[in-house]
Amino acid sequence: MPETRDELIKRLEGQANKIRRNIWRALKAGGTGHAGGSLSATDMLSALYFYKMNVRPAEPDWADRDRFILSKGHANAGLGATLELAGIVDEGYCDRFYMMDDGRPPFGMHPDIKVPGIEMSTGGLGHGLSIGVGMALGARIKGQAFHTFVMIGDGELHEGSNWEAAMAGAKYRLTNLTALIDFNKISQSAHVAEVMGLEPLADKWRSFGWEVREIDGHNMTEIVDTLDALPFSGNKPNCVIMHTIKGKGASFAEDTHLWHQNAVNQEIYDKAIAELETV
Amino acid sequence: MAADALTTDWYKKSASQTRLAFGQALLTLGALDPDVVILSADTQDLLGVREYIELYPDRFIECGIAEQDKVGIAAGLATVGLKPYVCGYAPFVTARALEQVRNDVAYAHQNVVIGAAASGISLGVSGGTHHAVEDLATMRSLAGMTVIVPADVHEAYKATLAAHEMEGPVYIRLGGRTPEPDITDPDAPFTLGKATELRSGNDVAIIACGSLVEMAVKASDALKAEGINARVLNMTTIKPLDTEAILKAAEECKGIVTAEEHHVTGGLGGAVAEFLAENHPTRMRIVGLGDTFAVIGPTPALRARYGMSADNIAAKAKELL
Numbered sequence: 354m355p356e357t358r359d360e361l362i363k364r365l366e367g368q369a370n371k372i373r374r375n376i377w378r379a380l381k382a383g384g385t386g387h388a389g390g391s392l393s394a395t396d397m398l399s400a401l402y403f404y405k406m407n408v409r410p411a412e413p414d415w416a417d418r419d420r421f422i423l424s425k426g427h428a429n430a431g432l433g434a435t436l437e438l439a440g441i442v443d444e445g446y447c448d449r450f451y452m453m454d455d456g457r458p459p460f461g462m463h464p465d466i467k468v469p470g471i472e473m474s475t476g477g478l479g480h481g482l483s484i485g486v487g488m489a490l491g492a493r494i495k496g497q498a499f500h501t502f503v504m505i506g507d508g509e510l511h512e513g514s515n516w517e518a519a520m521a522g523a524k525y526r527l528t529n530l531t532a533l534i535d536f537n538k539i540s541q542s543a544h545v546a547e548v549m550g551l552e553p554l555a556d557k558w559r560s561f562g563w564e565v566r567e568i569d570g571h572n573m574t575e576i577v578d579t580l581d582a583l584p585f586s587g588n589k590p591n592c593v594i595m596h597t598i599k600g601k602g603a604s605f606a607e608d609t610h611l612w613h614q615n616a617v618n619q620e621i622y623d624k625a626i627a628e629l630e631t632v
Numbered sequence: 633m634a635a636d637a638l639t640t641d642w643y644k645k646s647a648s649q650t651r652l653a654f655g656q657a658l659l660t661l662g663a664l665d666p667d668v669v670i671l672s673a674d675t676q677d678l679l680g681v682r683e684y685i686e687l688y689p690d691r692f693i694e695c696g697i698a699e700q701d702k703v704g705i706a707a708g709l710a711t712v713g714l715k716p717y718v719c720g721y722a723p724f725v726t727a728r729a730l731e732q733v734r735n736d737v738a739y740a741h742q743n744v745v746i747g748a749a750a751s752g753i754s755l756g757v758s759g760g761t762h763h764a765v766e767d768l769a770t771m772r773s774l775a776g777m778t779v780i781v782p783a784d785v786h787e788a789y790k791a792t793l794a795a796h797e798m799e800g801p802v803y804i805r806l807g808g809r810t811p812e813p814d815i816t817d818p819d820a821p822f823t824l825g826k827a828t829e830l831r832s833g834n835d836v837a838i839i840a841c842g843s844l845v846e847m848a849v850k851a852s853d854a855l856k857a858e859g860i861n862a863r864v865l866n867m868t869t870i871k872p873l874d875t876e877a878i879l880k881a882a883e884e885c886k887g888i889v890t891a892e893e894h895h896v897t898g899g900l901g902g903a904v905a906e907f908l909a910e911n912h913p914t915r916m917r918i919v920g921l922g923d924t925f926a927v928i929g930p931t932p933a934l935r936a937r938y939g940m941s942a943d944n945i946a947a948k949a950k951e952l953l
Contacts, residue, residue: 416713466740466741472711473707473708473711473736473740474735474736474739474740475735476735477731477735479700480704480731480732480735480736482704483700483701483702483703483704483705483707483708483732483736484704484705484707484708484711484736485708486701486704486705486708487704487705487706487707487708487709487710487711487712487716488708488709488711488712489708490693490705490708490709491708491709491711491712491713491714492712494669494690494691494709494712494714495712495713495714497712513700514698514700514701514704514732517695517696517698517700517701518701518704518705520696520698520701521695521696521698521701521705524696525693
């Protein structure tokens with residue numbers, strides 16, 4: 354029997370919860386990492402990998418797969434946690450955070466292209482959208498139908514290269530490209546609005562020629578409805594501004610720059626997992 | 633690459649400029665391979681790709697004056713199996729977009745070819761902001777990057793075709809808007825990592841690249857008149873370096889002079905010195921731009937002022953005898 358809408362939403366929420374558990378598992382294994390920005394991105398990652406994106410876990414290099422680039426590379430714990438849950442990397446991947454030289458693909462603070470399912474090494478901020486423009490243009494030139502998603506952090510939008518790429522995406526009318534802005538309002542040092550204001554953010558993207566949707570990035574129904582609506586128009590690239598909470602799901606880590614990157618020990622891990630159990 | 637691709641048509645159209653020979657080679661490649669894509673940052677004429685654009689508009693991407701975006705897009709295209717050739721000004725594509733070249737292209741080991749025109753002080757009167765005198769140092773320090781410095785249009789054309797077959801990123805250093813004399817054998821095949829001997833001699837060796845190969849030859853000829861036999865090696869690829877030819881020169885000659893239109897730190901001279909220091913310590917002189925930015929002026933005058941001349945190369949060679 355096909356999955357009902359309610360069942361789908363519930364399943365994706367459950368998978369997001371599992372990704373959060375995997376994130377904390379990885380951070381505990383590594384002893385430290387970027388909890389805040391990984392947790393804010395998790396609901397969208399769940400919807401992409403377990404609903405929207407056309408990928409083959411056993412065949413990560415399949416030519417027609419949809420592409421995902423984590424431009425906010427510091428949230429790699431979230432991506433790794435998702436890849437493990439999706440079966441694209443081996444089970445146990447999240448227990449190997451920062452562990453080198455064991456003959457398996459590296460799982461570090463930032464994504465590495467050597468890992469199955471990771472499309473580009475990122476971490477230097479402001480690179481992902483240009484690469485995504487290249488992939489989307491490449492799909493057109495090669496006559497391929499895949500869609501390219503690029504997740505960008507809000508603080509990352511301070512990098513001017515994003516806006517160069519935004520112009521190019523609009524110029525080439527890349528309807529097969531979607532920028533996902535993880536708008537958790539907090540960067541490494543402080544609130545983004547204090548560091549360097551971005552507002553009016555949706556207007557900025559619209560003025561650059563993108564079709565924009567603003568959503569609650571933790572409301573799975575809104576996320577799924579939005580992904581279902583892609584492409585948003587017949588001639589513009591797509592931008593989804595996801596209003597999210599940094600550190601989502603862990604009361605002690607929510608909405609504070611102090612959990613951009615932090616040490617994670619057994620005690621913190623237990624506390625975080627206990628909160629997730631209650632969801 | 634088929635020999636018949638090497639027609640004389642490209643030669644005429646390149647007008648003795650390496651940057652235009654690069655564009656002519658792209659015209660050849662565009663016809664041969666539907667995966668070849670060209671990217672420009674408002675640099676369509678700089679590398680002479682207008683004819684390519686007319687023939688293959690769907691495989692030309694104009695990024696506007698946005699070097700970082702251009703290099704990132706090229707990396708994205710390469711991941712899909714395309715063969716991107718990036719056309720740009722050497723000072724901007726190697727400095728403004730250095731992080732993209734490093735992370736998106738070199739670290740991710742993508743098959744992207746960067747054609748960098750206006751290198752060295754070829755745009756002399758444009759001033760220091762437009763002089764690319766650090767590009768060899770930065771590009772050769774990137775792991776896996778091939779670095780080619782053609783000495784004339786023949787090498788520029790052949791290297792651009794050869795880059796199509798290479799694995800990993802390639803940097804091709806090209807000249808400015810003035811003619812560059814023919815210096816190499818048009819019929820010689822392009823062999824990556826091999827220097828060619830343009831003058832023989834065992835008194836001293838001059839190893840040069842790019843625009844200063846001509847000066848090295850002139851210096852050798854002048855020295856010959858004084859009874860000094862100076863070997864001249866055209867080091868077309870800085871990376872991989874022809875260490876065999878360098879070692880041979882070090883063993884057979886009294887010393888080595890290197891000559892390049894680049895800062896004396898980190899370029900050809902640095903590469904040769906690094907190799908010899910570990911393998912065969914040799915007396916050397918490194919000819920290039922010293923620890924200064926060049927003033928604004930015509931390129932030939934700048935070369936003379938900063939010692940990148942046949943006279944100075946010959947003088948440095950004599951110091952080693």
